[in-house]
Amino acid sequence: MTDTLTESRRPRQAGRRERQEPSRPAARRRNWAGGLAGWLWLAVVAVPLYWTLITSFKAQNRYYAGNPLVPTADPTLDNYRLVIESDFLRYFVNSVVVTAGAVVPAVLFSFMAAYAIVRGWRMRTLRAMNGLFLMGLAIPLQATVIPVYLIIIKLQLYDSLPALILPSIAFAIPLSVLVLSNFIRDVPKELFDSMRVDGATEWTTLWRLAAPLTRPAILTVSIFNALTIWNGFLLPLILTQSPDRRTLPLALWTFQGQYGVNVPAVVAAVVLTTLPVLVLYAFGRRQLLSGLTAGFSR
Amino acid sequence: MSVLISHQPRRGPRSILPWLAAPALVVFVGFAVIPLVGVFALSFTTWDGIGGIHPSGLTSWRAVLTDPGLPHALGVTFLVMAVSWAVQTPLSILLGTFMAGRQRYRAVLGVVYFVPLMLSSAAIALAYKALLDPNFGLGAGLKIQVLSQDWLGRPGLAFAVVVFVVSWQFIPFHSLIYQGGVQQIPKSLYEAAQLDGAGRIRQFFSITLPQLKYTIITSSTLMVVGSLTFFDLIFILTEGGPGDATRVLALDMYKRGFQASLMGPASAIAVILVLVGLALALLLRRLGGRDAGASQLEGA
Numbered sequence: 001m002t003d004t005l006t007e008s009r010r011p012r013q014a015g016r017r018e019r020q021e022p023s024r025p026a027a028r029r030r031n032w033a034g035g036l037a038g039w040l041w042l043a044v045v046a047v048p049l050y051w052t053l054i055t056s057f058k059a060q061n062r063y064y065a066g067n068p069l070v071p072t073a074d075p076t077l078d079n080y081r082l083v084i085e086s087d088f089l090r091y092f093v094n095s096v097v098v099t100a101g102a103v104v105p106a107v108l109f110s111f112m113a114a115y116a117i118v119r120g121w122r123m124r125t126l127r128a129m130n131g132l133f134l135m136g137l138a139i140p141l142q143a144t145v146i147p148v149y150l151i152i153i154k155l156q157l158y159d160s161l162p163a164l165i166l167p168s169i170a171f172a173i174p175l176s177v178l179v180l181s182n183f184i185r186d187v188p189k190e191l192f193d194s195m196r197v198d199g200a201t202e203w204t205t206l207w208r209l210a211a212p213l214t215r216p217a218i219l220t221v222s223i224f225n226a227l228t229i230w231n232g233f234l235l236p237l238i239l240t241q242s243p244d245r246r247t248l249p250l251a252l253w254t255f256q257g258q259y260g261v262n263v264p265a266v267v268a269a270v271v272l273t274t275l276p277v278l279v280l281y282a283f284g285r286r287q288l289l290s291g292l293t294a295g296f297s298r
Numbered sequence: 299m300s301v302l303i304s305h306q307p308r309r310g311p312r313s314i315l316p317w318l319a320a321p322a323l324v325v326f327v328g329f330a331v332i333p334l335v336g337v338f339a340l341s342f343t344t345w346d347g348i349g350g351i352h353p354s355g356l357t358s359w360r361a362v363l364t365d366p367g368l369p370h371a372l373g374v375t376f377l378v379m380a381v382s383w384a385v386q387t388p389l390s391i392l393l394g395t396f397m398a399g400r401q402r403y404r405a406v407l408g409v410v411y412f413v414p415l416m417l418s419s420a421a422i423a424l425a426y427k428a429l430l431d432p433n434f435g436l437g438a439g440l441k442i443q444v445l446s447q448d449w450l451g452r453p454g455l456a457f458a459v460v461v462f463v464v465s466w467q468f469i470p471f472h473s474l475i476y477q478g479g480v481q482q483i484p485k486s487l488y489e490a491a492q493l494d495g496a497g498r499i500r501q502f503f504s505i506t507l508p509q510l511k512y513t514i515i516t517s518s519t520l521m522v523v524g525s526l527t528f529f530d531l532i533f534i535l536t537e538g539g540p541g542d543a544t545r546v547l548a549l550d551m552y553k554r555g556f557q558a559s560l561m562g563p564a565s566a567i568a569v570i571l572v573l574v575g576l577a578l579a580l581l582l583r584r585l586g587g588r589d590a591g592a593s594q595l596e597g598a
Contacts, residue, residue: 033392034392034393034395034396034399035396037389037392037393037396038393038396038397038404038407039407041389041393041411041469042407042410042411044466045410045411045413045414045466045470046410048425048426048429048466049410049413051429051436052425052428052429055428063434064434064439066439067439067440068435068436068439068440069436069439069440105321105325108321109321109322109325110322112318112319112321112322113318113319113321113322113323115315115318116315116316116317116318116319117319119315120313120315120316123313123315123316125316126315126316126319129319129323132323132326132331133322133326136326136330137579138523138575138576138579138580139334139572139575139576140523140526140527140548140571140572140575141330141527142526142527142529142548142571143334143337143548143551143568143569143571143572143575144330144333144334144336144337144568145333145568146333146336146337146340146551146555146561146564146565146568147332147333147334147336147337147340147565148329148333149347150336150340150351151328151329151332151333151336166325166328166329167329167330169325169329170325170326170328170329170330171329171330173322173325173326173330174326177322201314202313202314202315202318203314203318206318227416230418231417231418231419231420231421232418233418233419233420233529233530233533233534234529234530234552238552238556248418249418249419249420249421249530250420252418252420252421252424253420253424253534256424256427256534261434263428263431263434266424266428267424267425267428269424270421270424270425273418273421274416274417274418274421277416277417278413278416280416281412281413281416285409285412288416289412289415289474
């Protein structure tokens with residue numbers, strides 16, 4: 001899958017020195033169109049990121065003078081100070097609570113459901129359940145936010161963090177069940193049979209056999225859901241009201257409303273809210289990326 | 299089908315398996331299925347979002363269906379969908395093929411390519427809003443006339459910016475899918491083509507593209523259905539403006555419901571959104587033939 005970015009099948013270096021075209025396998029020949037697109041795309045991606053980063057260190061009064069693509073000679077952390085003083089620590093904690101509070105049950109429930117669906121495929125109820133979850137993939141779940149808002153009000157959860165957690169779990173289930181059931185299906189039948197011969201219950205088999213064997217998939221699905229929920233904007237926008245319930249993306253938006261003309265401060269807020277994810281990206285890039293395409297590149 | 303296979307575990311009516319699926323089912327029904335039915339029901343009511351909910355028959359539907367805003371929003375939605383598909387697909391295939399190559403430097407470029415995937419739409423939209431500011435943005439700072447236009451203030455430009463930012467955010471994801479697809483193409487096909495004297499470009503069009511058929515369908519489905527949910531990005535970048543130049547369905551729903559307090563008509567828009575999404579998913583599935591759908595969805 002995606003981890004073929006690794007060196008596992010690197011070309012033999014010899015191919016680079018040889019000039020006779022026909023002996024080189026096609027995939028290693030120069031791909032001019034691809035190469036051009038590759039470098040152009042690098043610029044398209046990198047310039048806005050670079051601009052955002054260097055601007056966040058510029059003093060507001062110096063910002064308008066000078067070349068915007070040259071880092072300032074005397075960088076300042078004032079913008080970051082302003083962002084942190086605007087309660088971003090609290091928003092960070094809120095985001096962590098909502099993300100962890102939603103991802104753990106979402107993945108746990110999805111894993112149990114995926115196991116049941118794979119093992120109980122002969123049962124009509126479970127096949128129907130699978131169909132129901134799959135339907136959730138085709139429907140833009142944003143379209144359900146008005147009733148979700150109503151339900152949250154009726155549950156008296158409006159303007160609380162659980163209000164964000166519950167729908168996030170529900171929205172995460174379809175894709176998680178799909179991916180996890182794909183992986184559980186790959187576990188050899190014989191292993192299940194031998195567990196059964198040993199007298200293991202489905203519950204034990206679930207935890208002793210299926211969970212350890214699909215651990216990479218579980219991690220991958222968790223990462224995907226965590227990123228989606230961490231970056232979510234619509235649910236916090238409609239289900240919360242008070243400033244101290246904001247999660248980071250929403251706080252970012254209100255911060256911009258407040259300090260709109262202070263461009264360096266706004267981009268500093270952008271950098272700061274992005275930092276936690278980028279740190280994770282630096283450490284677990286491969287896992288993150290395979291998490292993102294989970295279930296799609298199979 | 300129902301032939302009893304001896305090595306299948308026996309499952310009586312007391313099997314615990316359905317219970318294992320119960321928690322997921324409960325949450326999903328409570329916060330996805332019931333809301334889905336609920337949005338349909340709410341479209342036949344009048345509700346301001348705070349007070350009581352009153353049944354009002356077809357009032358909301360009549361209001362929505364006679365409002366010229368609906369065909370406009372539908373038009374903008376499909377236009378965003380079509381243009382961003384047409385921009386993203388060739389670029390993603392090209393970049394995916396490029397990154398499927400084994401050169402080390404490509405992997406290094408990949409590190410930068412995928413950064414946008416980590417960022418929230420809110421962060422991306424805010425950064426671009428600052429960057430494109432006609433007075434204080436990048437273009438103005440560089441004193442380049444062409445770049446210091448009122449990007450978000452003019453209908454055509456604002457639409458182009460939305461498509462550009464959407465592409466900026468999602469092309470990495472789709473090229474990742476294509477990269478995986480290209481790497482699964484058997485090497486022997488290229489070797490055979492080479493023996494037949496097929497050139498690089500010929501190979502791309504006769505082998506790579508046809509072999510990517512199912513990847514293209516998967517990626518396109520995600521793009522098309524996903525484009526219905528571009529809410530945060532457009533909301534922050536343009537708020538549907540200027541005027542209503544970038545007012546897509548999802549934004550229309552939000553504005554009617556949560557800004558104008560017309561939950562009934564907003565629910566009607568949401569129903570239309572659901573129907574459009576379902577229709578597109580079914581259409582694309584048919585295009586791909588049953589094989590693709592079956593293996594994709596059932597993992598067989």
